[in-house]
Amino acid sequence: MLPAILGGTPIRSNPLPYAKQYIDDNDCRAVSEVLKSDFLTTGPMAKKFEEVIADYVGAKYAVAFANGTAALHGACFAAGIQPGDEVITTPITFAASSNCVLYLGGTPVFADINKDNFNINIDDIAKKITKKTKAIIPVDYTGQAVDIDALKNLVKGTEIVIIEDSAHALGTKYKEKRVGGLVDMTEFSFHPVKTITTGEGGIITTNNKEYYTKLTNFRSHFITRDVNQLENKDGGGWYYEQLDLGFNYRITDFQCALGISQMKKLDWFISRRKEIVNIYNxxxxxxxxVILQKNEGFSDTVNHLYVLKLDLPKLKADRKEIFQALIAENIGVHVHYIPVYWHPYYQKLGYEKGLCPNAEDLYNCMLSVPLxxxxxxxDIRDVINGFYKIISYYRK
Known part of the structure; x- marks a missing residue:
């Protein structure tokens, strides 16, 4: 069949996005009830949401933030990142995974990815560790867990902190245990296209009380009324102190009400995502x-993204042409992600192309499929038919 981009009839009459939030009447009622209550900003619903998330992932503590980037910033602060420190992460991620290091004056160091599962390569992390390495921020890319045990063994006996960026991976299990309570700190994102949404929002889960206290203070100007933290123990009931430089990264109660309502649908969200992924596979x-992302046996993955790698030597078109052809069929493909150090800002910082060959190769031929x-x-049938139509037409 002739591709729509060349004058043929599109597979679909209306565009299908690559992702979209799911909001029902129960979500709307939950938000509306809070809007009519006494609390709008961080209050009882925020506390309840934190408890729901912590209980779900099996962590002792959770601290909700205005967004996932703010949560990562808080985690880096709690880990003690400062100028002169290095933090290792992957280049195949949203820029926040490394920007959070720059916010505190640290230096992001990029380790390459595995060719088959697209997650950060543990052996390359080992090569990048120096005396300056303060933390590692692995990313559970597409929702697939990184090899957590291998990472923990790598840093055993050191003071290197593991901050797992699980923005994609709420509900994913690593060796039968949900990610979120398995390393020093774990971040989840609640952006509209993630597994659940609070509109914007993020959270850090941890089993470390010291991190919990720092995170809680950091998101609210580092101002506290806790008498156990105050330098002046004799202040009145009105008294508070700013103990360090923090930020206003508080989440609202109506966002958290939405999050709590969304969590009630999480089992269905997970089931449906897995069903779609199985059909795609x-x-x-x-x-x-096309080449599929390998899913490792240790990860019971809840996919946020479904990524295909184009086998370009077999095609008479590059990724850009395939992308445009699928968009013309009204199949909303996307690309996740441009290698972070390719961005102009990072280039100005001195990062050069060629740092991570596997990551760069993946970027040049990857497509994210609607999920x-x-x-x-x-919709699922249209996506599959659209890919078969375009890949068959452009195959050598």
Whole structure:
């Protein structure tokens, strides 16, 4: 069939986005009730949301933030990142995973990814560790857990902090245990396209009380009324102190009410995402011209993204042409992500292309395929048919 971009008929009559939030009447009622209550900003619903998340992932503590970037910033502060420190992370991620290091004057160091599962390569992390290494920020890319035990063994006997960026991975299990309570700190994002949403929002989970206290203070100007933290123990009931330089990274109660309501649907969100992924896997395994992301046996993955790698030597078009052809079919593909150090800002900092060959190779031929729970079976069929149409046309 002739591609729509060349004058053919599109697979779909209306565009299908690569992702979309799912909001129902229960979510709207939950938010509305808080809007009519006495608390709008961080209050009882925020505390309840933190408890719900901590209980779900099996962590002792959780601290909610205005967004996932703020949460990562807080985690880096709690870990003690400062000028002169190095923090190792992956380049195949949203820029926040390394920007959070720059905010505190630290230096991001990029380790390459595995060719098959697209997660950060543990052996390359080992090569990048120096006396300056303060932390590692692995990313559970697409929702697949990194090899947590291998990471923990790598830093055993050191003071290197592991901050797991699980923005994609709420609900994912590593060796039968949910990510969120397995390393020093774990971050989740609640952006609209993530597994659950609070509109904007993020959270850090931890089992470390010292980190918990620092995170709680950091998100609210580092101002406290806790008598156990005050230098002046004789202040009145009105008294508070700023103990360090913090930020206003508080989340609202109505956002957290939405999050709590969303958590009640999480099992269905997970089930539907896995169902769609299984259909995709079965269909795309047989499509010559694309390569599937490997899912490791230790990860019971809840996919936030479904990424295909184009087998470009078999195609007579590059990724840009394939991307544009699929968009013309009204299939909302996307690309996640441009290697962080390719961005102009990082180039100005002195990072150069060529640092992570596997990551750069993946970027040049990857596409994110539509994946969200509200997709109908017809939507899924359209995506599969669209890929078969375009890849078949452009195959050598």
């Amino acid at each position: 079965e269909a795309f395994t047989n499509l010559d011209g 969200f729970p509200a997709m109908s079976n017809d």
